[in-house]
Amino acid sequence: MNPVSENPPPVFDPGWLALREEADSGARSPGSLAPLRGLLSSRGAPARPVGIADLGCGAGSQGRWLAPRLPGPQHWTLYDRDPGLLSTAGARLPAVSADGARVSARMCLREVGTLSGDDLAGIDLVTGSALLDLLTREELDAVVGAVAAAGCPALFTLSVTGRVEFFPGEREDAALTEAFNAHQRRGGRLGPDAVGAAAASFAERGYRVLTQPSPWRLGPEHAPLVRAWLRGWVGAALEQDPDAAAGGYLERRLGECDRGELGVLVHHDDLLVVPGGGTGSP
Numbered sequence: 001m002n003p004v005s006e007n008p009p010p011v012f013d014p015g016w017l018a019l020r021e022e023a024d025s026g027a028r029s030p031g032s033l034a035p036l037r038g039l040l041s042s043r044g045a046p047a048r049p050v051g052i053a054d055l056g057c058g059a060g061s062q063g064r065w066l067a068p069r070l071p072g073p074q075h076w077t078l079y080d081r082d083p084g085l086l087s088t089a090g091a092r093l094p095a096v097s098a099d100g101a102r103v104s105a106r107m108c109l110r111e112v113g114t115l116s117g118d119d120l121a122g123i124d125l126v127t128g129s130a131l132l133d134l135l136t137r138e139e140l141d142a143v144v145g146a147v148a149a150a151g152c153p154a155l156f157t158l159s160v161t162g163r164v165e166f167f168p169g170e171r172e173d174a175a176l177t178e179a180f181n182a183h184q185r186r187g188g189r190l191g192p193d194a195v196g197a198a199a200a201s202f203a204e205r206g207y208r209v210l211t212q213p214s215p216w217r218l219g220p221e222h223a224p225l226v227r228a229w230l231r232g233w234v235g236a237a238l239e240q241d242p243d244a245a246a247g248g249y250l251e252r253r254l255g256e257c258d259r260g261e262l263g264v265l266v267h268h269d270d271l272l273v274v275p276g277g278g279t280g281s282p
Contacts, residue, residue: 014085017059019225024129025065028157029212032272033069039153039274040070040124049073049104053120055112055128055143056080060089062129062157063105071098076105077123083109113139117149126154132194132271133160133184140190140198147273148205157270158214160184162192164233166253167263172245179241180233186240195269202273210272220260227257229266 040050050072054062057078067074074097080086090107097103110119112128113135120126126147135143147154162181166173184191199209218226234250256262 012058012082012085014059014088016228017061017085019228021059021061021064023216023218023222023225024061024158027214027216027268028065028129029214029270031212032155032210032270035210035272035274036125036153036155037070040072049075049102050125051075051077051123052125052127053077053079053123054089055115055126056131056134057086057089058082058129059085060092062127063089063093065129066127066155067094067103068096068098071101073097073101074103076103078105078107079110079112079115080107081109081111113142115142115146117146120146120150120152123150123152125152126150128154128156130158130160130268132156132198133189133191135190135194136188137190137197138188140194140201144198144201144205148202148207148275151275153272153274154202155270155272156198158268159195159198159271160192161195161267161269163265163267165265165267167265168256168261170249170252172249175241175244176234176237176249179237179244183236183240195271198271199273206275207273208276210274212270212272214268214270216264216266216268218264218266220257220262223257223260226262226264227254229264230254230257 052074054076057063057080060078063076063078076093078086078089080089086107086109090105093105094103132140164177181192190197195211199211203209230250230253237244253262
C-alpha cells in the first residue's frame, strides 16, 4: 500500500487479530462457498493445485477459514507488508483441504497496492479479509486491475460498511458512528465506501458481483473482543470529533459489557466477483 505521511497504513497488533478471529470466522458469509467451489473445480487441473492469492493476509485468518472449506490440492501465495504476521500466516495455514488434499504456501513480503496482473499469473482465486476498507482509491484500482488482468474470481470478506448497532442504543451512537467513519476515510482510504467502490470497479471490467452481509454479532460471550473494539472505536471517533460524545460514554458502555448487558452488531459485507459480466448471483 502507498504510504501517506500524515496517515500511514495501520499496523495491526497480533493480539488484536487473534482476539477477533473467532468473530470473523462466524461472520463470513457461507453463501459464497458453493459458487466458489464450482468455479474452482472448472479452473483446476490434475497436474497442478488450485492457486490462491491472499492479499494483506495478516496473521492468516482467511486461509485458516477458507482452505478447509474448499476441496482439492491448493497452493496459496500469501502477501503482506508485515514480516512477522506473514510468517505466522504461513506457519498456521491448514495442511489439508476439505477432502484431505495437500495445501501448500509461499510467503511474499509485498505492498498490496503494488501488485500487477503479472504477479497473479496462474492464480485461480484472489482473496482477502478486512482489506478493502484500508485501501485508497488508487490502491483499489491497482488490485482490481491486477485481478482483472489475471482473469480470475476474487472473494473479499469482512469489509466495514459504516453501520454499527448497539443494544441498548444511546443518543450519541449516531454521532460517534459518523465520526468513526470519517476517521476511516483519513489519508484517502475508502473505509465504509470500499465495497461499493470495488463492486462498481469490477463491474466496469465485466465482472459479475455478489455482495452478502457478514456482520459481527457480539454479545456477552464476546466480552474481551467487545471491550477492545469499544476502546478502539470510541477512541478513533473522538480523535476525529472530540464533541461526538460527552464524557463518560466509553465508561458506561464498558460497564454494560462487564455486566453482560451490551450487544453490538458491527456490519460488514463480503464481496464475490466473477469474470463474466453483469451483477447478481454468480
